[in-house]
Amino acid sequence: MLRVEDLYVAVGGKTILKGVNLHIKPGETHVLFGPNGSGKSTLLGAIMGFDRYQVTSGKIFFKGKDITSLSVTERAKLGIGISFQRPPVLRGVSLGDLLQATDREENNINELAEPLNLLSFLERDVNYGFSGGEVKRSEMLQLLVQNPDLVLLDEPESGVDLENIAIIGDAVNRLLQKDGYHKPVCSRREAKESRKKAGLIITHTGYILDYVPADIGHVLYHGELSCTGLNPRELLGCIQKYGYADCTRCLA
Amino acid sequence: MQEELRQKALKALNKNALNEEEIDISNFEAGGKEHPYLENIQELPEEEKKDMLVAGVDTTEKERTGTFILQDNSVIHASVLQEGLEVMGTAEALEKYDWLHDLYWNLVEVDKDKYTAKAALEGNRGYFIRALPGIKAIYPLQACMFIGREGLLQSAHNIIIAEEGSDLNIITGCTTASHIGSGMHIGITEIYVKKNAKLTFTMIHNWGEEVVVRPRTVSVVEEGGTYLSNYISMTPVRTVQMYPTTYLKGKNSVARYHSIIVGYPNSDIDVGSQVVLQGEGSRAEIIARSLTRGGRIVNRGRLVGEREGAKGHLECRGLMLSPKGVIYAVPELEARVDGVELSHEAAVGKIAQEEIEYLMARGLTEDEATAMIVRGFLNVKIMGLPEELDAEVQKAIAMSDASNF
Numbered sequence: 001m002l003r004v005e006d007l008y009v010a011v012g013g014k015t016i017l018k019g020v021n022l023h024i025k026p027g028e029t030h031v032l033f034g035p036n037g038s039g040k041s042t043l044l045g046a047i048m049g050f051d052r053y054q055v056t057s058g059k060i061f062f063k064g065k066d067i068t069s070l071s072v073t074e075r076a077k078l079g080i081g082i083s084f085q086r087p088p089v090l091r092g093v094s095l096g097d098l099l100q101a102t103d104r105e106e107n108n109i110n111e112l113a114e115p116l117n118l119l120s121f122l123e124r125d126v127n128y129g130f131s132g133g134e135v136k137r138s139e140m141l142q143l144l145v146q147n148p149d150l151v152l153l154d155e156p157e158s159g160v161d162l163e164n165i166a167i168i169g170d171a172v173n174r175l176l177q178k179d180g181y182h183k184p185v186c187s188r189r190e191a192k193e194s195r196k197k198a199g200l201i202i203t204h205t206g207y208i209l210d211y212v213p214a215d216i217g218h219v220l221y222h223g224e225l226s227c228t229g230l231n232p233r234e235l236l237g238c239i240q241k242y243g244y245a246d247c248t249r250c251l252a
Numbered sequence: 253m254q255e256e257l258r259q260k261a262l263k264a265l266n267k268n269a270l271n272e273e274e275i276d277i278s279n280f281e282a283g284g285k286e287h288p289y290l291e292n293i294q295e296l297p298e299e300e301k302k303d304m305l306v307a308g309v310d311t312t313e314k315e316r317t318g319t320f321i322l323q324d325n326s327v328i329h330a331s332v333l334q335e336g337l338e339v340m341g342t343a344e345a346l347e348k349y350d351w352l353h354d355l356y357w358n359l360v361e362v363d364k365d366k367y368t369a370k371a372a373l374e375g376n377r378g379y380f381i382r383a384l385p386g387i388k389a390i391y392p393l394q395a396c397m398f399i400g401r402e403g404l405l406q407s408a409h410n411i412i413i414a415e416e417g418s419d420l421n422i423i424t425g426c427t428t429a430s431h432i433g434s435g436m437h438i439g440i441t442e443i444y445v446k447k448n449a450k451l452t453f454t455m456i457h458n459w460g461e462e463v464v465v466r467p468r469t470v471s472v473v474e475e476g477g478t479y480l481s482n483y484i485s486m487t488p489v490r491t492v493q494m495y496p497t498t499y500l501k502g503k504n505s506v507a508r509y510h511s512i513i514v515g516y517p518n519s520d521i522d523v524g525s526q527v528v529l530q531g532e533g534s535r536a537e538i539i540a541r542s543l544t545r546g547g548r549i550v551n552r553g554r555l556v557g558e559r560e561g562a563k564g565h566l567e568c569r570g571l572m573l574s575p576k577g578v579i580y581a582v583p584e585l586e587a588r589v590d591g592v593e594l595s596h597e598a599a600v601g602k603i604a605q606e607e608i609e610y611l612m613a614r615g616l617t618e619d620e621a622t623a624m625i626v627r628g629f630l631n632v633k634i635m636g637l638p639e640e641l642d643a644e645v646q647k648a649i650a651m652s653d654a655s656n657f
Contacts, residue, residue, distance in 0.1 A: 076614060
C-alpha cells in the first residue's frame with residue numbers, strides 16, 4: 001500500500017531523513033519508535049506532503065502510484081489520513097462544520113461522535129480550548145469521517161489520561177478495521193487477511209500497543225531506520241533495556 | 253433653534269473629518285428627483301427588491317415588524333405592524349412631537365465636520381424609530397438607505413428611541429442599485445436607549461464601488477440598558493469613515509460593538525468604535541474582524557473608563573488575504589479614574605499555512621480550506637444575533653461569498 005524508497009527530507013534546509021526505506025502492506029499496522037528529534041514526525045509529514053517537509057531525493061509510492069510530488073489534498077483523496085500531534089485551532093469553524101465539509105461518505109456523524117464523547121463538541125470551534133485528550137479524540141473523529149486506507153498517527157496517546165487512551169485505542173481499531181470493527185468473520189486469521197486498512201503509528205510510551213495490536217515495529221534514529229521489521233512489543237522491550245542507540249543488539 | 257443650527261452648520265461646511273482623505277462634497281448632487289410614496293412596497297421594481305435583499309432588507313416583510321425605505325432623498329415607505337412601535341420619517345416625527353426637537357442634533361454636533369454640517373443643511377430625511385415603554389418587538393424592524401441615482405448625495409438624519417423596558421431590533425441595510433457606481437451617503441444617527449431597554453442595531457453596508465460613506469452615530473445608554481451594535485461591510489466601497497460613539501451613562505449599562513469588514517482594492521475604510529464608560533458597573537466590549545483583499549482598513553477601537561468599577565475589553569483581529577492592502581489596528585484604552593478594568597488584544601497577519609494544510613489533509617482543496625478559514629474568521633455567530641437576524645446576515649455573507657471568494 002505504501003512504499004517509501006531511499007527518502008531524504010529536509011526541513012528549513014536541514015536534512016532530517018537520510019535514506020528511509022519502508023514498505024507497508026494492506027492490513028498491516030506499523031509502529032515507529034525513536035527519540036525526540038529523530039525525524040518521526042518528519043516522515044509522517046513527508047508522506048502526507050506538508051509544505052515544510054522538502055523531499056530532496058527518493059520517492060513515495062501509494063497504491064502503486066508515485067505521489068512524491070502530489071499535493072496534500074490529492075494524497076488525502078487517494079486515501080491517506082493523518083492525526084496531528086498538535087493540530088492548529090480554527091476559530092469560527094465548528095467541529096461539526098469541518099466534519100460535514102470533509103465527509104464524502106454520508107456518515108452518521110453523531111453516531112461516530114458519541115463513543116468518543118464528542119457530541120457536545122460538534123458546536124465548538126475546532127481545537128479551541130480542547131484539553132489534550134479532547135484534541136486526540138477530535139482527531140480520531142475526523143479520521144473516522146474521512147475513512148482513509150492508510151492512517152498516519154502521530155503520538156495518538158500523548159497528553160491523554162488512561163481512561164481516554166482506551167477510547168482512542170478503540171477508535172484506532174475501528175479505523176484499522178481491527179477486532180469487532182470489521183464485517184463478521186470466523187477466525188482472527190481470516191479477519192486479519194481480509195483487512196485492507198493500514199496504519200503507521202508513532203509512539204513514545206507504547207501505551208497504545210496495549211489497545212491496538214500492531215504487526216511490525218521500527219526505530220528511527222538520526223534520520224535512519226535502524227532496527228526494522230521486528231515485533232513491536234519485543235522491540236519496545238529491547239529499547240527499554242538497551243536504549244534507542246543500541247537497539248541493534250536485539251537483532252542478534 | 254433651526255436658524256441657530258443653520259448658522260453653525262454653515263460655518264463648518266469646510267471642516268474636514270479627522271484622519272480622512274479629502275472628499276469634495278460638491279462632486280455629488282444633493283437633493284435629486286422626488287420619488288412617490290408607496291403604500292405597498294410590493295410595488296417596488298423586482299430589481300430593486302433584489303438589491304435591497306442583499307443588504308438584509310426583505311421586501312416581503314416576512315418576519316419583520318416594520319419597514320422604512322429612503323430612496324435617494326425621498327421617504328418612499330414607512331410602515332409598522334406592531335402596536336407600540338413607531339416608524340416614520342424624521343421630518344414627520346419632528347412635526348408630530350415637540351419634545352423630539354430636544355433630542356434632535358442633541359448627541360451629534362452639527363459642526364462636528366463638513367458632513368454633519370451638510371446633513372443639517374439638507375434637512376430632515378431619514379427615519380424615526382421608537383419602541384414605547386415595555387414594548388418588545390417580536391421581529392426586527394428594517395430600514396433601507398437606497399441610492400438609485402448616479403452621483404447622488406444621500407443625506408439622512410435618523411433618531412432611534414428605545415423607551416424604558418422596551419426591546420428593539422433594527423436592521424439597517426444600506427445599498428445602491430446594482431447599476432450605480434458612484435454616490436455619497438451621509439447618515440446622522442442619534443440613539444437613545446432608556447432605562448432597562450435593549451436595542452440591537454445591525455447595519456449592513458452593501459454600497460457601490462465608488463460610493464463615499466460618512467455615517468455619524470452617537471448613542472446614550474441609561475441605567476440597566478443594553479446597546480448591541482453590529483456592523484457588516486462585505487462588498488467593495490470607495491471609502492467609509494466613521495467613529496460611532498456610545499456613552500454608557502447609566503448604572504450597569506452595557507454596550508457591545510461587533511464589526512466585520514472586508515476591504516477590496518481601492519477601498520479605504522476607516523472605522524472605529526468608541527465607548528465612554530460613565531455609569532457605575534458599566535460594561536463594554538468591542539470586537540472587530542477586518543479582512544483585506546487589497547484595500548486599506550483602519551480599525552480603531554477606544555474604551556474610556558470614567559467611573560470606578562467600569563469594565564471593558566477590545567478585541568481586534570485582521571487578516572491579510574492579499575500581498576497588497578493595509579490593515580492598521582489602533583486599539584486605545586484610556587482610564588480617567590483608578591479602579592477601571594480595560595484590556596485589549598489585537599492581531600494582524602495572514603492565514604497560517606498550518607491551518608490550510610490541516611484541512612487539506614482532510615481532503616479539502618487549498619481554495620476550499622482557505623474559504624472555510626475565512627468564513628470562520630468572519631464568523632457572525634459571535635455577534636449573538638437573534639436567530640432571524642443571524643439568518644439574514646448569514647445570507648448576506650453567503651451572497652458576497654459566492655460573488656467574491
